[in-house]
Amino acid sequence: MLCQAASKMAIKVIVLDPSENCPASALAYDHMVGSFDDSATVEEFAKRCGVLTAETEHVDVATLEKLEQQGIDCEPKASTIRIIQDKYLQKVHFSRHGIPLPEFMEINNLEETKRAGELYGYPLMIKGKRLAYDGRGNAVAKSEGELSSAIDVLGGFGRGLYVEKWAPFIKELAVIVARGRDNSILCYPVVETIHKENICHIVKAPADVPWRIRKLANDVAYKAISSLEGAGVFAVELFLTRDGQILLNEVAPRPHNSGHHTIESCYTSQFEQHLRAVVGLPLGDPSMKTPAAIMYNLLGEDEGEPGFKVAHQLIARALEIPGATAHWYDKPEMRRQRKMGHITLVGPSVGVLEARQKSMLREEGYENRNEVAPRVGIVMGSDSDLPVMKDAARILNMFGVSTEEW
């Protein structure tokens, strides 16, 4: 998607990716096949680039630091990637900068873990410090008795573990934040993210939360990114707690799944914004050009052919939905729970889009799109308006315009 945005502006992108037929290879100016975890490869690659950026935080950061010392331009800075790729270090960093986040502590043995359990209570979230994404590297212990097995699942203490106090969130929110080379910072509208087995599944933009919460989420996101170095877009994942607090969950130093909807719904997509930021162009307008968007991830439902069939059926239905855009990443292999593509719906309100999404997914009771996507709301000040408004509703129905009475 970064290459798609780059092609509009004729910005030439060279990609480093270990897979010969990775999706970007079809669009990139050039593709170097190699590991972004191998020092010599990253060095050779960097020398061909005017600006070096990363779409994953799991890169060889020591090499990036060395390259920066040699004058190679990395955006965001290696220091940022070093902080973020270690989730424990990330927590320490944001905590020091006064960003609200769930309580956490390092654990090195079962004794310390039990003490953490006593302090924070259960369920207790145990996390690996590194190479964690899409819920990998997370395990939940519901009681002290489950601690040992949770630690085993994560690969033991040798891997580097820490615990987090369970955040009693009612919604997960996210904010894409863009930072230019001139340190100007712009926030995209706050979205709600809905996860399925720890993987981002649905994103709703804008998030249906009070204005005060949006403002708070933007403030926390802005402050978090201000504490990091370098240009680019960043995703700030947040918890909204029952008592109206915003806690930082984690930050990704790159375009992010929670911002895919921006391709169709915002004046400047997160991908164009990332390019503008890292090459030093002025940041674009991050606001929405459509009132609402829903992004639905196409996660592999099954391995191989059966998985492809399910995904293709869903795309076929999406193509019938007004305002739906299908993205298919053309990954060479289908695997269960793998992100194979996504569908973005844009339209007049999140409510209308939820109805369209349900129709797309053939969820029960949503066969008749007219019934679920009212085009007129009839708002009454008092019950005495009802007799008049009933006639209005009747006439609208005559013309096939569905209505909603409040």
Place this chain on the structure above:
Amino acid sequence: MLCQAASKMAIKVIVLDPSENCPASALAYDHMVGSFDDSATVEEFAKRCGVLTAETEHVDVATLEKLEQQGIDCEPKASTIRIIQDKYLQKVHFSRHGIPLPEFMEINNLEETKRAGELYGYPLMIKGKRLAYDGRGNAVAKSEGELSSAIDVLGGFGRGLYVEKWAPFIKELAVIVARGRDNSILCYPVVETIHKENICHIVKAPADVPWRIRKLANDVAYKAISSLEGAGVFAVELFLTRDGQILLNEVAPRPHNSGHHTIESCYTSQFEQHLRAVVGLPLGDPSMKTPAAIMYNLLGEDEGEPGFKVAHQLIARALEIPGATAHWYDKPEMRRQRKMGHITLVGPSVGVLEARQKSMLREEGYENRNEVAPRVGIVMGSDSDLPVMKDAARILNMFGVSTEEW
């Protein structure tokens, strides 16, 4: 741009183009270097395609017809391209189908041309039948005395010429029409096209014309495309005359400059729509997702480096304009009047976008963007509202919100 749309859906596009480094080559699945006017090349190319489509009407149509007989799937059909590539044949075709268009007649010698001049009056439009685009192949004779030189400019009668009665148009309009393989037809909103030296320069969407004219333009466009065979998007260029008539100017059987704005402004871009149509997917929603769009072509202002410099300066200014997207085609050579890219502005109204465009072009009196892009309109029912509303305007001004009073 077709390849960009294709990459989202992972539709594989093979391109036939004579230029080794044509813009599409960077994005296409494969690029065959060769002429689309050479029979053997087109045949070889066609055998590699599931569906064959053309982004120019100047192709070897006899070969397409032969390939169709061999079972190759051409969309739109070769019959359509045959009609359209000969502008005289095109006029005869649409005239027979009852489409309103300026009067016209074939001319084979000066005598016939003079008779046409007497019949239609002056200025008289003389056109070459074939290989005409962007005004090439058109010449205007202001009087009988100018006929000979106009005919010489066009290459003489041997080339195949015809004349058209001058259309006293007040606006040029265009409608992109999509036609699916199931013969379903959808029209995009009517736009206004503004030409500069016969080349499309600015497109405004939607066109600022009364509802009746929009309806008429859509009807003419719909009827014109219904008379042709095959799937794809088509551009219908129209004249709006002083007396409120809509006359067909010409049709292009492909995505068209007048539809470039759809990438940012419509639920389904003309490029995605063309792909959906030719591969047999359902057509997408052609309506606008933003209230207004302006497309501004980046025409070469000068040859070589100086031309690049002017264009890049304009793009740099565009990147500062909210809602502006820059497209740079990365054509290997800059030539005067050549289409090198375009800028699309989307936003709340054509009026606001016109102001932003003027600011982008640094046109006189538009240095202060605040003055020209009011964000609040103050509409009064009577003069007695003025004292109250003046205070509202004062408060808005305090907050830097520009206003417009009606």
